[in-house]
Amino acid sequence: MGNVETQVAATGDVQQPASATMDGFQLVIDALKLNGIDTIYGLPGIPITDLTRRAQADGMRVLSFRHEQSAGYAASIAGFLTQKPGICLTVSAPGFLNGLNALAHATTNCFPMILISGSSEREIVDLQQGDYEEMDQLAIAKPLAKAAYRVLHAEDIGVGIARAIRAAVSGRPGGVYLDLPGKLFAQGLEAAAGRNSLIQVVDPAPRQIPAPDSVQRALALLKGANKPLIILGKGAAYAQADAEIRALIEKTGIPYLPMSMAKGLLPDTHEQCASAARSFVLPGADVVMLIGARLNWLLSHGKGKTWGGKSAKAWGGQQFVQVDISPQEADSNVRIDAPVVGDIGSCVAALLAGIDKGWPKPPAEWLKAIHDKKTANVAKMTDTLAKNPSPMNFHSALNVVRDIVKANPDAMLVNEGANALDFTRSIVDMYKPRKRIDVGTWGIMGIGMGYCVAAAVTTKQPVIAVEGDSAFGFSGMEVETICRYKLPVCIVILNNNGVYKGTDLDPTGRDPAPTVFVKGARYEMLMQAFGGVGVRATTPAELRSAMEDALRSGEPTLINAVIDETAGTESGRITALNPTAKKK
Numbered sequence: 050m051g052n053v054e055t056q057v058a059a060t061g062d063v064q065q066p067a068s069a070t071m072d073g074f075q076l077v078i079d080a081l082k083l084n085g086i087d088t089i090y091g092l093p094g095i096p097i098t099d100l101t102r103r104a105q106a107d108g109m110r111v112l113s114f115r116h117e118q119s120a121g122y123a124a125s126i127a128g129f130l131t132q133k134p135g136i137c138l139t140v141s142a143p144g145f146l147n148g149l150n151a152l153a154h155a156t157t158n159c160f161p162m163i164l165i166s167g168s169s170e171r172e173i174v175d176l177q178q179g180d181y182e183e184m185d186q187l188a189i190a191k192p193l194a195k196a197a198y199r200v201l202h203a204e205d206i207g208v209g210i211a212r213a214i215r216a217a218v219s220g221r222p223g224g225v226y227l228d229l230p231g232k233l234f235a236q237g238l239e240a241a242a243g244r245n246s247l248i249q250v251v252d253p254a255p256r257q258i259p260a261p262d263s264v265q266r267a268l269a270l271l272k273g274a275n276k277p278l279i280i281l282g283k284g285a286a287y288a289q290a291d292a293e294i295r296a297l298i299e300k301t302g303i304p305y306l307p308m309s310m311a312k313g314l315l316p317d318t319h320e321q322c323a324s325a326a327r328s329f330v331l332p333g334a335d336v337v338m339l340i341g342a343r344l345n346w347l348l349s350h351g352k353g354k355t356w357g358g359k360s361a362k363a364w365g366g367q368q369f370v371q372v373d374i375s376p377q378e379a380d381s382n383v384r385i386d387a388p389v390v391g392d393i394g395s396c397v398a399a400l401l402a403g404i405d406k407g408w409p410k411p412p413a414e415w416l417k418a419i420h421d422k423k424t425a426n427v428a429k430m431t432d433t434l435a436k437n438p439s440p441m442n443f444h445s446a447l448n449v450v451r452d453i454v455k456a457n458p459d460a461m462l463v464n465e466g467a468n469a470l471d472f473t474r475s476i477v478d479m480y481k482p483r484k485r486i487d488v489g490t491w492g493i494m495g496i497g498m499g500y501c502v503a504a505a506v507t508t509k510q511p512v513i514a515v516e517g518d519s520a521f522g523f524s525g526m527e528v529e530t531i532c533r534y535k536l537p538v539c540i541v542i543l544n545n546n547g548v549y550k551g552t553d554l555d556p557t558g559r560d561p562a563p564t565v566f567v568k569g570a571r572y573e574m575l576m577q578a579f580g581g582v583g584v585r586a587t588t589p590a591e592l593r594s595a596m597e598d599a600l601r602s603g604e605p606t607l608i609n610a611v612i613d614e615t616a617g618t619e620s621g622r623i624t625a626l627n628p629t630a631k632k633k
């Protein structure tokens with residue numbers, strides 16, 4: 050096998066072997082490139098520093114972050130946006146653990162990602178002899194990943210990477226862990242054998258055609274519905290079957306509700322979009338078709354008062370069609386009357402094929418009732434947005450963002466926070482698919498700057514990030530990364546001096562309350578520190594002008610949008626899940 054002893058230099062980094070063989074570093078790089086993977090999000094250190102250098106020298110884009118968690122979130126969303134696994138590369142133990150959060154996030158959100166971590170020597174780890182950054186990383190990653198592999202021999206690198214790619218993107222996508230012990234990188238293979246050992250994965254995400262009888266069952270249920278509704282989830286956005294989904298919605302005439310990251314799959318201004326009547330259509334519908342959306346907490350588990358149930362846990366009486374690639378998803382929360390299992394492109398095409406010219410439009414009363422509800426709610430919102438309070442509140446600031454996004458429909462929108470998230474989701478319309486990326490299934494803070502980097506790099510479009518001031522803090526140091534790579538990112542911090550708001554007090558008078566931050570913080574100076582543009586905006590006009598400048602110039606920009614510190618509610622729209630707020 051031509052093992053070459055690991056050579057650890059004085060710095061501790063692995064050196065390239067002198068022979069003409071292909072070493073482990075090269076095999077990893079070539080295996081990734083062979084599979085069309087051209088970007089690595091990571092953070093260097095022992096034993097992978099040379100992997101980052103040599104990947105860059107070999108033409109790969111290597112984006113180096115200030116914290117692995119951000120690199121991991123970047124990789125996860127790159128996977129969502131491109132359908133190729135996003136690669137996060139970390140050092141052992143602590144770097145690995147920092148990246149693990151994102152790996153779990155990718156698995157939870159069904160994003161394809163591969164966390165590749167260097168690790169210390171198996172022999173020492175397994176005897177717990179205290180190696181540098183010793184940790185049994187494979188065992189720790191396993192429960193959080195869709196799959197986890199370790200490669201011990203250079204000749205298996207090709208297989209390891211092929212398996213990781215397949216596991217990440219086939220079926221329900223997810224996070225995959227690939228453990229590469231430091232020793233591996235210095236192993237050598239004779240060049241031809243090395244090249245031969247690599248695998249170009251054929252058809253990594255095979256189509257999964259739904260069973261024809263499952264499609265007929267779903268069509269029959271939809272056809273007989275009096276109050277049908279379609280819910281589009283981020284699986285539908287991921288599938289990149291935009292034209293088919295639009296045709297299905299328009300041909301059936303069924304009103305639809307986009308989940309947060311499915312916004313823009315059809316423009317939010319589409320006449321069949323029922324977002325502005327959400328609390329009317331969920332309890333009102335009799336047949337609901339879920340396309341790439343799970344009945345998890347974000348949809349109140351398909352039951353309870355949101356769905357017209359008489360109590361928190363009661364079924365609301367709806368029948369469900371569920372289109373999903375995972376056969377286990379059906380019946381996870383309520384009975385699914387017509388599961389359609391397959392990839393969304395194939396499923397929607399099969400459904401479309403069954404929709405003939407004589408397909409009945411949904412009853413006019415249902416459509417009119419939704420239309421009336423939407424009109425009333427939109428009028429209410431228009432009044433609220435027209436107000437111009439001083440200081441700004443979420444609405445007056447987001448009214449500006451709404452206009453800027455409308456004028457720049459190709460720009461990416463990153464969004465995190467509590468109130469900053471909920472208000473942005475409901476106020477800012479999206480016009481194109483996969484433009485809105487946010488906290489996802491867990492509602493996590495910290496995705497912000499990592500997502501900005503990956504969104505800019507993979508889409509080459511400008512990025513607008515709407516951030517709560519607390520949310521921003523989780524990844525704020527990555528503004529240096531954004532400046533370093535000169536990315537066209539405009540960060541808007543809706544700054545209300547704290548988590549949810551900035552008015553809490555410590556009853557003992559000793560410390561600041563746990564939810565409040567330094568008052569009047571100058572976040573914009575953080576961007577200035579690295580050569581970007583920092584602006585403090587206290588009025589909608591200042592915010593508008595700063596955002597327009599940022600989009601025009603493409604310069605990294607941070608706008609500290611100062612809003613009323615009393616604006617915002619505890620936990621935003623999910624107050625009901627907060628035991629303390631419930632008690633209050």
Ligand code: ADP
Pocket residue numbers: 157158159221222281282283284285287288308309310311340341342343344345347372373374375378391392393394489490
């Ligand atoms: P949301 O949070 O937007 O409601 P979820 O993350 O809960 O969306 O659901 C996404 C669903 O989409 C998952 O159940 C996943 O299995 C499914 N999915 C992802 N990609 C595909 C695909 N290509 N085809 C079919 N289903 C998919």
Ligand code: TZD
Pocket residue numbers: 465466467468469470492493494495516517518519520521543545547548549550617621
């Ligand atoms: N930690 C992580 C990783 N994720 C979380 N969701 C939380 C903590 C809890 N949390 C929320 O759910 S929202 C939020 C936290 C800390 C911040 C809300 O404050 P903000 O936004 O300033 O970002 P608003 O607009 O002031 O509500």
